[in-house]
Amino acid sequence: MAHYVYEFTEGGRDMADLLGGKGANLAEMTRMGLPVPPGFTVSTEACRAFLATGSEPDGLSREVFDHLTPLEEAAGRRLGQQDDPLLLSVRSGARFSMPGMMETILDIGLNDDSVLGLAKSAGNERFAWDSYRRLVQMFGSTVMGVDSTLFEDTMTRLKNTRGADDDLHLDANDLAGLVEAYKELIHQETGKDFPQLPAEQLQRAILAVFESGSGVAFTRDPATGAPGVYGDYLPHAQGEDVVAGIRNTVPLDGLKNLDPTSYAQLRGHLRRLEAHYRDLCDIEFTIERGKLWMLQTRVGKRTAEAAFIIASALVDEELITADESLARVGGDGLSRLMFPRFDGSKAGQALAHGIPASPGAAVGCAVFDSAEAVRRAAAGEKVILVRQETTPDDLPGMIAAQAVLTSRGGKTSHAAVVARGMGKVCVCGAEELVVNTHARCFTTDGTTVEEGTVLSVDGSEGAVYLGAAPLVDSSVMRYFETGERSAGLVDAVARAVRQADGVRRLGVRANADTPEDATRARRFGAEGIGLCRTEHMFLGARRQLVETMILARTDAERERALDRLLPLQRGDFVGILEAMDGLPVTIRLLDPPLHEFLPDRTELAVRLAAAEAHGNPPGAHDRELLDAVNRMHEENPMLGLRGVRLGLVAPGLVAMQVRAVAEAVVERKRAGGDPQAEIMVPLIDTVEELRLVREEVEQVLAEVSNASGIPVRCPVGTMIELPRAALTAGAIAREAQFFSFGTNDLTQTTWGFSRDDVEAAFFSAYLDKGIFTMSPFETIDREGVGRLVEIAVEEGRAAHPDLKIGVCGEHGGDPESVHFFHGAGLDYVSCSPFRVPVARLEAGRAALHGTADDDSK
């Protein structure tokens, strides 16, 4: 038969699976000899048995009452004893902390009789009735399912009647009346009475909840990481009220005056806990009749800023090693610290809080539908799109907006997923907001915000402010851009990244297409460019030349257009190679289909048809353009004539690009530089494609070498971005000097969906239904795409042991994915310049076998 109930002396912190996090740590404190109030833990086994059958597990009641007896004996009071009742608290717990999902019922054992006994024995009638009031309220809402706002409304009405602006102004009579009102409310709402039998209260409470938390103190400031005890204390109350934030607390320092003995004890306990856990601890405590009781402890959550500062401080205090400190910080936190923020001291009180779904700070005027967002943005206004939740129909509005704010949905909601995909600020699930799309306004806490009102949205912290809050630059970003060190956060971040650099095996490069990006990437610590896209060099003013090349009717015409593109491309490469002098620069040959350089088919056809209908038949150029657009139209351009395919069928295109690279190398060498260009062929499916392009590349390199008298040698490698390339990597590796995984395209083809087309259409539905736990475009899908990466690394290296292997998809800057790439044995990751510090940090953490999770919230 199962054993459901455990004494506090029976466990330890490593038993969280069985006892829940709180139970395990209560046992740990008991074993350390700290003063933990008498009690016992009902195990998660009991919970599972209950969930499996829907009814009370056999024998649980008997076990509970068996354990209750020694408790009653130790306390000298019994549950329900009328003159001096033993009061119990039932608190829910779980293996992992689940904020907002925990339930607590305090003061079990009070009823219409024992409340009078408590009043007498405590010598405080008000305290007794307030306790009873609290029991009825908590029991009513948690066990009997009455909407908790009804209790609050009842209390508010009473306070209004009494002119009281605080619970403390309600006296014992008021509270006794409130108990009656609450009991009445329960009867109305449920048709049943609040149970008077303490054993029934206990039994039903256990079934309804499994432990909870109360009161707060931290061993350091969890917001800033500043040392020193930090927390809140609320006299004449029980912990739940502190956590719930319902009533105004006093800072913990206030306790020093009220009860210096308990305060000193608490400080001592906190110091012991931090030394024991070797980390920031978060505790609940209560002081009953002058006696300090420790109710729970756990390693505390903290902000990203605090995580870095605390990790750095713990190293200085020699509680942890520098390597261990890397497990306490993380790339997600670091990336949030690199955005500008609102100046907290000047932003004022936040209007609302939600889930920080996509970081950054944005200011704009509130709009309530997509069309209005598009309209105002087109007129040059900055807008914040406010919706209950977004759907695919909101996409144009999201594109037009500076930020997206929703009142519903979590980190995987449509708004969150799509905004992150766009790199757009987003706060979602701000539940205090009541959004009224019809009236074009929202209300929160009595404030009504109309369309057009200026808001400030902090996607890193999840806060929304009224008006344009002043922005402050990120000191961390400034440090990476200028090297400007300062004490505190910047110093802590610099130490962590330097520590990671010392232990990481993965190299970190950047994706950069311009000299400016390359220069920035180098400042951010990039050890080369892993992806230099040439397609951007075909846009802008050069578009006309590309159009000429596409429309060319003769080889000579096409060659002339290519000849004119050559010096322009060469100039681009000279700048980039100069910025990255001495470091590798991987240049990818043109990847997208040519028709991307032509006008939109539908728009062009409509324009010409409308002109024709107005009696202006299109000219020769327009007709040719439309013909070309129609001829080159593809149903699925992602799966069409692009990358190496285009290079193999469009004469002169590869040669022109390679010549531009080679001549840029010559120019840089003549200038005394050390250019390290690498040529990367996109969209390879078979080794034969690579072999043919490589021959053409080698020939052009030889021609430029001969003509210039300066030897130009560039490694030639390939993207691995199609499943077939990964599956035949062994053969491809024999012709490749390096591999670079293009995990964006590889994800698209492995899953068979294109990011642009489906992210908005069904990703949020998939996340809601649990089909994804994370967008595979954000974090690499280990089972599918990751397996292809592993196959390609293993078989590529088997065929070519010196093969250099990197990744240049967006996953290269994602913390969890960096850990995967480390494990898969890659040589480097390449990501956008701003993610370089994140990748450096995570590559170090991965080398120490840490997980990608960090402690910052």
Next chain:
Amino acid sequence: MAHYVYEFTEGGRDMADLLGGKGANLAEMTRMGLPVPPGFTVSTEACRAFLATGSEPDGLSREVFDHLTPLEEAAGRRLGQQDDPLLLSVRSGARFSMPGMMETILDIGLNDDSVLGLAKSAGNERFAWDSYRRLVQMFGSTVMGVDSTLFEDTMTRLKNTRGADDDLHLDANDLAGLVEAYKELIHQETGKDFPQLPAEQLQRAILAVFESGSGVAFTRDPATGAPGVYGDYLPHAQGEDVVAGIRNTVPLDGLKNLDPTSYAQLRGHLRRLEAHYRDLCDIEFTIERGKLWMLQTRVGKRTAEAAFIIASALVDEELITADESLARVGGDGLSRLMFPRFDGSKAGQALAHGIPASPGAAVGCAVFDSAEAVRRAAAGEKVILVRQETTPDDLPGMIAAQAVLTSRGGKTSHAAVVARGMGKVCVCGAEELVVNTHARCFTTDGTTVEEGTVLSVDGSEGAVYLGAAPLVDSSVMRYFETGERSAGLVDAVARAVRQADGVRRLGVRANADTPEDATRARRFGAEGIGLCRTEHMFLGARRQLVETMILARTDAERERALDRLLPLQRGDFVGILEAMDGLPVTIRLLDPPLHEFLPDRTELAVRLAAAEAHGNPPGAHDRELLDAVNRMHEENPMLGLRGVRLGLVAPGLVAMQVRAVAEAVVERKRAGGDPQAEIMVPLIDTVEELRLVREEVEQVLAEVSNASGIPVRCPVGTMIELPRAALTAGAIAREAQFFSFGTNDLTQTTWGFSRDDVEAAFFSAYLDKGIFTMSPFETIDREGVGRLVEIAVEEGRAAHPDLKIGVCGEHGGDPESVHFFHGAGLDYVSCSPFRVPVARLEAGRAALHGTADDDSK
């Protein structure tokens, strides 16, 4: 040191790698004691050494001349001996037969002196000068690289001068003059002289060529399979002229009168060869001074018809077993026999021959460009598109045409690949045609064919006829459709397919979407339907309902549209289940994106814009339609919201389809039938998708069972058509009752190209460059797509040992792919009804470990 030269006594037919096919079989005949002229074989090693270094392999000359000495001794004549020269032939060979790529140089040893000795010793001056003429011509073109047409032009001019319409009308003086003219020509073209030293002739010839072939006889008729010796004989000539077809031959029977002894010997040798090789043999022979010499033999190529008839006859003659006979026939041949053909007796002389690139027979008028093809087809005319070669720009014309005919390019040319992809008749590489696009005509052998002239094109045989040739139905097709047996071909085919049915392990199903297709498939031997596509059921008259469903503004509107679709779909399923009563019918839920059921975006936008410009603003319905089309527009619909994704986000769609299936099952059961419906979910990426849909399916099945009182149980399975599904097949198999590989989509995503978009754009370039040897959409790509299939089968079965696994892509009817699927352990293949007999045959051949190659040409 390498050993390059082999005596004929040194080898045998299993040494083709070293000696080439011809050398190995000459050795085999020598060992059998057949009269083979003296000679030796220079091995492929020598060729490889030459190719590797570009110069004559060390010691080759010495070895050749060492072997020449005994030859000279046996013949009693020496190379270059002035009074009676030994003449040598150098013939190229290879491991495999390579028609058109073989080179031969006859009569080495003749020069300005020895030609006179030969004239004397042979007693025939004309013969001597003709032989010398031949040597100079062959040496000049093959060794010295002079364009062979220049020699032909010179001879033509001479014949014209002499008024001779045949070589035989040129006398010895004419030929001696021709030798001088040829030598002059060589000097003009190369600046060098024809070498007079026989040793130099031999050495240079060996380096230029490696053996060749001449003369022909077959042990049976290779066109019809009819028994009896069959071949051509050309007196006073050497074999090369017979093969080249330059001069008119006499049938082999003619030899019976000319030289009854040699004829009898030849008959005897042919019988021995057929018994020895146990197959049709193809030989070359020569008769020199009354002595029959066997020059080469090999297993002969034959037509598809002959292959079946010969295989059947050899079984009856007990030369081979019935199982062995399956190796002699094949699915490619069978499929060609299932098309109608032109009546050979009435089609007349073929105008030209080319490569049979895509089977079938078509009649239409010749057109010479794509635009004209489209124009005439739009006017209701049937057209044949004639081009030198096609390019992607010809695509509209190819779509409009009945057949495509080109003068250039092989089986993997653009025309061939695209026509096969379209199932359109194609003859390519008809080199006799001189196509003049500008003049809109082609000429061949003196005939000029103008635009508009009616042609008949036989894509199975590669023949083109003038006028509308009468068509005859395929007797093989009639047999499969009606069961009507007849002697000869039909009997031979029936026996082969029955034999295959007896040994095959793979089941064979058909892809069929209508009761008519299902009925036909069953007649063709299908053991069920492996793919019943429901999307076709949403088209035609029902399109309006689908449009209503898509445009619906309320749930109620959408449900009403679905409710009206339900009985229509149910009716479809009843018919199909009735046609396949007792056999499994796998019904795939709706796969394509919904916008495929809406109008083309560009067309609609242009129409509305033009109407608006003419003062007719679009009505509400048109505006809504355009909005919907724009909203649902996807850049890459193949990678968009379709398949299971659509089923999971479009409420009611899956339930309606499943209800239609379930109610059809009930209706069939009530009628006393045995319906075996299976439900297949398309485009699965993760097991979670399948689990959710399966729950919905099971719920609807339960509802219909309860409502009707008739239990409806349908297995629920999934397509494996995305790389991720294959890579996570172990997990998916736990929720699937069957797998069916959708190798069309799997090929598209594994390679990252869409068939529609790229086949025309770059496949022929890829085939030309050797990147593909076969379109991966025709024959499964074993290394890439095949590897995913193997992974999914292995891991799917490991997780779910009873998992039923089939394939329903077009590869299911491709011979080589059927062998792959057999080897991969699938349970069945499913293909279009017409391919069912092919799949049955190939599944049997695969079970006997044969390859997919067969002997028919």
